[in-house]
Amino acid sequence: MEIDYLLVVLLSSLTSASVLIIATLGLAVIFGLMGVVNLAHGEFIMFGAYTALVVTRSGVPFSIAVIVAALVTALFGAIVERVIIRRLYGRLLDTLLATWGLSLVLYQSAVLIFGSVTPGIGMPQSNVRIGDYTISSYMLFLLGVAIVLVLALYWLLTKTGYGIVARAAIQDSETASAIGIESGRINTMTFALGSGLAGFAGAILLPAVPATPGMGFAFVIKAFLTVVVAGPVTLTGTVLAGGLLGSAANIVASFWTTVAGNIVFFMLTMGLLRLYPNGITARWNRKL
Amino acid sequence: MFKLTNATGGYKKTTIIRDVSLSIAENEIVALLGRNGAGKTTVIKYAMGLIDAFGGSTSIDGKELPVSTAKRVKAGIGYVPQGRNVFPRLTVLENVAAAAIACGHNRKDAEERALSDFPMLKPKASVLASSLSGGQQQVLAIARALATKPRILILDEPTEGVQPSIVDEIAEVIRKLNRDKGLAVLVAEQDLDFCLSLADRAYVLDKGVIAREATKSEILSDMELQHELLGV
Amino acid sequence: MTISTQPDQQANSRIGKAIAWSDLISIAAAVFVLLIISLIVDPYLAYVATSWVIFGIVGLSLDLVWGRAGVLSLSQTAFYGLGGYAGSIAAINFSYLTGNTLIWSLPVGMLVGGVVAAFISWIIFYGRMGVLQTTILTYTFTLVLWTATVSFSTKVGKAVVGGDNGMSNIPPMILGLGDAAKQLEPNAMLVTVVLIAAILYALCKALAKSPFGLIIDCIRLDPVKAELLGYDIRRYQLILFTIAGGIAGLAGSLFAAWSNYLNPSIFNVQEALSIPIYVLVGGRGTLVGAFVGALAVGGLSFWLGGGVIGGQTTLVMGVCLILLVLFMKSGLLGGLAQLFALFRSKREAKQAPIDQTEQRVKIDFDLLDKIRLHANTNSQSVELSSVDALKSFGGVTPVNRVTQSFKKGKVRCVIGPNGAGKSSYLKALAGTYKLDAGQIKFGQRDITHADPFDRVRQGLGIKMQKAQVFDDLDVRTNLWIAAYSRDRNREEADRVSGGMLKMLGMVAQGSKPASQLSHGEQQWLDIGMVLCLSPDVMLFDEPAAGMTKDERRQLSQLIKTLSKSAAVVVVEHDMDFVRTLDADVTVLHQGEVFAQGDIEVLRKDERILDIYLGRRKHVQAH
Secondary structure: OOHHHHHHHHHHHHHHHHHHHHHHHHHHHHHHHOOOOOOOHHHHHHHHHHHHHHHHHOOOOHHHHHHHHHHHHHHHHHHHHHHOHHHHOOOHHHHHHHHHHHHHHHHHHHHHHHOOOOOOOOOOOOEEEEOOEEEEHHHHHHHHHHHHHHHHHHHHHHHOHHHHHHHHHHHOHHHHHOOOOOHHHHHHHHHHHHHHHHHHHHHHOOOOOOOOOOHHHHHHHHHHHHHHHHOOOHHHHHHHHHHHHHHHHHHHHHHOOHHHHHHHHHHHHHHHHHHOOOOOOOOOOOOO | OEEEEEEEEEEOOEEEEEEEEEEEOOOOEEEEEOOOOOOHHHHHHHHHOOOEEEEEEEEEOOEEOOOOHHHHHHOOEEEEOOOOOOOOOOEHHHHHHHHHHHOOOOHHHHHHHHHHHOHHHHHHOOOEHHHOOHHHHHHHHHHHHHOOOOOEEEEEOOOOOOOHHHHHHHHHHHHHHHHHHOOEEEEEEOOHHHHHHHOOEEEEEEOOEEEEEEEHHHHHHOHHHHHHHHOO | OOOOHHHHHHHHHHOOOOOOHHHHHHHHHHHHHHHHHHHHOOHHHHHHHHHHHHHHHHHHHHHHHHHHOOOOOOOHHHHHHHHHHHHHHHHHHHHHHHOOOHHHHHHHHHHHHHHHHHHHHHHHHHOOOOHHHHHHHHHHHHHHHHHHHHOOEEEEOOEEEEHHHOEOOOOOOEEOOHHHOEEOOHHHHHHHHHHHHHHHHHHHHHHHHOHHHHHHHHHHHOHHHHHHOOOOHHHHHHHHHHHHHHHHHHHHHHHHHHHOOEOHHHHOHHHHHHHHHHHHHHOOOOOOHHHHHHHHHHHHHHHHOOOOOHHHHHHHHHHHHHHHHHHOOOHHHHHHHHHHHHHHHHHHHOOOOOOOOOOOOOOOHHHHHHHHHHOOOOOOOOOEEEEEEEEEEOOEEEEEEEEEEEOOOOOEEEEOOOOOOHHHHHHHHHOOOOOOEEEEEEOOEEOOOOOHHHHHHHOEEEEOOOOOOOOOOEHHHHHHHHHHHHHOOHHHHHHHHHHHHHHOOOHHHOOOEHHHOOHHHHHHHHHHHHHHHOOOEEEEEOOOOOOOHHHHHHHHHHHHHHHOOOEEEEEOOOHHHHHHOOOEEEEEEOOEEEEEEEHHHHHHOHHHHHHHHOOOHHHHHO
C-alpha cells in the first residue's frame, strides 16, 4: 500500500470523526452535562439544516446562514425546555419518551413542509490532491471546525461566568440554588446552548450531508452512543469516543461497506460499554 | 435581624418541625443543638426554602423572604449544607466563583478573599473539589457561602467528619468574621464544644420543637443537659 | 395477644403461588366474550383487529420488562422483527412437511427472539448498566437492525430475504395437519390469535405472581436490597428479558403470517415507538393494559382512518406520546384504578381502625433457634475479616486501612463521630462498596471481589442505615421474599415469614404496604428480613434509630441473643444503647481504627472523649 493512500484513509477517518464530533457536541451538553435524554437531538440537527437551507435560498451567504440556523435552533430549544423538558426533570424515561414524540413530530412536520427529497445548496466542489487520490476540501475544513468548536465550548464552559455557574447547576441543582444560582434560568440557557450546537451542526454539515427529514435518525444513534461511551468527563470523553468510534467505522466502511462500518461502530460500542458501563472516563479526575 | 416565626414543615405529608420560632440579632452567634434526628437540619432547610413549608415564615429585618432558595441567598443568607456538597467537578476556585457570579459579585475579589480567609485552600486552588479531604471540603463550602456576601451565615453540622485541627481553624475564622464584619451566625451542631466555643446562646431542639433556650453558661453548668444533648 | 392462625395460614398460601382460580375464570370469561365477537364481526374488521391483538402481544412483552422490572426496552420490535423473519424462513422451508405453518413459525420465532434478547440482556445486566444506558442501547440496537437490514439480502433455502424489497410469499396461518391443513379465514384467524394472546397473558400473569415475579417486583422497587437478600438480580433480569424477547419473537411470526410480507420497516422508529404508546395508554405494569392500549389506539385510527389524519399517523402519535407523558402517567387502566381506589378509601375510612396497642415485638427464641438450626451452619465458627481495607472517593477516604475480624460470641459495636466512616465500612464488608485496596475474607474464602448477593449466600446479612423495605409490597410479602431467598422453598418461606411476622408483632399489619409503617416499624421489618436469611454474620447499621425506649430494650436483648450463634456487628450512635449490648467496641475516626476495647474502659479514655465529643482544649480557653 502506498503512503498517499494511507494518508487519505487517515485524513478521511479524521474528517468523519470530526463530523461525528460536530454532530455530537450538542448532545454532549444536553445529555452528557445536563443528563437530559433528548432523543429529538437528531431532529434539532435537521432543524438547523433546513433553517440554513431556507436562509441560503433566500440569498443570504452560507456563512451567515449557519449562524442564523444556530441561533434559531437555540431559541427553539429554549422553548422546548420551557414547555416540555422542564416538567420532566428527574423523570429520565419520561423525558426520553416525550422527546421521542417530539422527534417524530419534527420529522413528520419536515416531510409535510419540505417533502422527503430536497435539493442541496450547490456549493462549488473543490478537492485537495494527495498523490493519486483526492479528498474534499470541505471535509478538511470540517476537521478544523471540529477542533475550533471543541476548544470554544471548552473555553465557554470553563472560563466564563456562565460556564462555571451552568456546571454548578448541572452537578447539584439543590446546592446550586443554595448559593444563589437560579437553576431554572441556567438550565434553559444550557439546553438552548446544546440545541444551538445541534442546529449549527446541521447547518455546517449541509454541504456534506444534504438536508432530509430523516437525517436525524442517522445522527442520533451515533451521537447517543458516543456520549454514553464518553462518560462523565463529557467533553474530553466525547472527543475521544467520537474520534475512536468515528474513525474505526470509517476505516471499515472504506475497505468494505457503509453498513459494515455501522455494525462495527455498534459492536465496538457494545464492547466498550461492557468494559466501562459508566463510560470510558468514569474514573477520570478532570473537569470537562 | 433574622427571624423564624412558627416554622412548621416537613417532607410531602410528614410534618417534622412544629412551631419553631427563633431569632438572631446582628453580630450574634447562635447555636441550634439537639440529638440526631431532632430536626436541626429540617429547621435549616426550612429557613432556606428547601423543604415544604406548612406554616410560619422566615424574615430578615422584618421583611418576609421569598419562597425561592436562590432569592433567599441573594437576600443575605449564606448556607453551608450538611455534608458540604461542594461541586465535585468544579475546581476549588470555581466553587467560590460560582457563588460570587450567581449573586452578582466580582469573581476575582471573591476568589482572593476566599484564599486570604482560608490560606489552607491556596495550594489546592485549581484542583477539583472532589479531590479535597473532608475537612478541606468543609472549609471550601464555608468559603463558597461567604462569597455570596451574606448577612447571616447558616452552617449545618460543619464539624461532621472533619479533623480537629481544621475544626479549630473553622471556629477561628467564624469568630473573626463575626467580630470584624458583624456577620450573624446560626450553627446547627452535635459537637457541643464546638458550639459553645462560638455561641453565646443556643436553642435546644427535641422531636421537632424548641425544647428550651439557654445561654452558654447555663449549658456549661448543666451536666444533665449536656449528657442529654450528646446522648452519651 | 391471641390471634388465630387460621387467617394467617390463608394469607400465607397466597404469596408466591401460581395464578389464582378467580384470575383464570375472569380471563376465561373475557376470552369467551372476545371469541364470540371475533366470530360475528365483519371479516375485514376481523382481519384488521388481528393485527391489534398481535401488537398487544408485543406490548405485553414490553410491559413484562418495563412495567414489572422497570427497564424500558426499546428493542422489543427488534426481537419481534427478527422473530418474524426467522419464523417465516422456517415456515417457508418446512411447512410443506406438515401443511401446518404456525407449528414451524411460532417456535422458531420465539426461539430467535429469546436468544437475541438473552444476548442483549447479558451485555446490559451483566455489565450492570444503568437504566438509561439500557434504554439507549436497546434503541440503537433496533435502529442498527433497521439500517443493516435495508441492504441485507440473502437466501435461506427457499426463503428470499431481499433487503429493502423485503420478504414476500410468507405462508398464511394454516392450522390442521396433512390433508386437514387449511388456511384460516379472517374470523378464524382472529380467534386463533386471541386464544394465543390469552394463553400468553395467563402465563405472564402466572409468572408475575410466582416467586420469580415477586423477586422481579423487588428488583424494580429496590435493586440494592433485592441483591442484599441474596438474589442474583442480573440473572433474574436476564431470564425475564429472554422470556419477553421470546414472546415478542412469537408475535413477529404471527404478524408475518398475517401480512404474508415483511420488510425492514418493521424495525423502524414508528414501530418501535408504538409499543410503549400501547403500554402507556393502557397502563404500565398491568400486563392487560398492553392489549387495552393496542385495541384503543388501533380502533381509534381504524375509525378515523382515511379521514384527516389518515396520512399523518406519525404526527398524531408523536403528539399523543408527548401529551401522555406530560398529563396521563398511569394510562386508561391506571386512571380507572385510581378512581376505584378513591371510592374504596372513602368507604374504608368509615371502618374503625384496628386497635394496635397490643402490637409489640416479642422475641421468639424458639423461632430463632429453628431458623438457625436450619441454616447450613456446618462451619462451626465463621469469621468475617477485613485486612487493610481501603476505600476512597476523590480526596475523602472513609475507610482507611481497617483490619478487623468478627466472630460469634460477643457483640461488636463500631462507634465514632459523624462521618468517621462507619457506614462506609459496613458497606465495604457487604460488597456494595468495592474496595480500592485490601482484602475481605469470609472464613477461609477471599470475598474481596464477590458481589453482594454472593456474600449474602455465603452467610452475610446486612441492615443498612436507612431501613430498606419494599414499599409497595405488604409487610408479610417483604418477610416472605427474604425467607424464600434462603432455601427457595415456598412452604418453608411461609412458615419462617409467618413466625417472624408474629415475633415482630405485626400480624395485624401483615397486609399493609410497607411504606405505611412508621420509621421504627420499618426498622424492625428490615431487621426481620435480615433474620429471615439466618446469616452467620449480621451487620446492623444504626438499628435502634427511630425506636422507642421499650423497643430498644427488646432490640438489645435480641442482638445479644443472636450473637451467641452468629457474629453480630452493630454500628451505633447512641452510647446508651451500646452500653446495654455488653459489647466489644471499635472506635473509628477519619476512616481509621482509633481504639478498641470495652465500652466502660473506652468511656474513661480522654482521647476518645476528645474525638467523640469534639472536645478540645480551645473550648475552655475561650
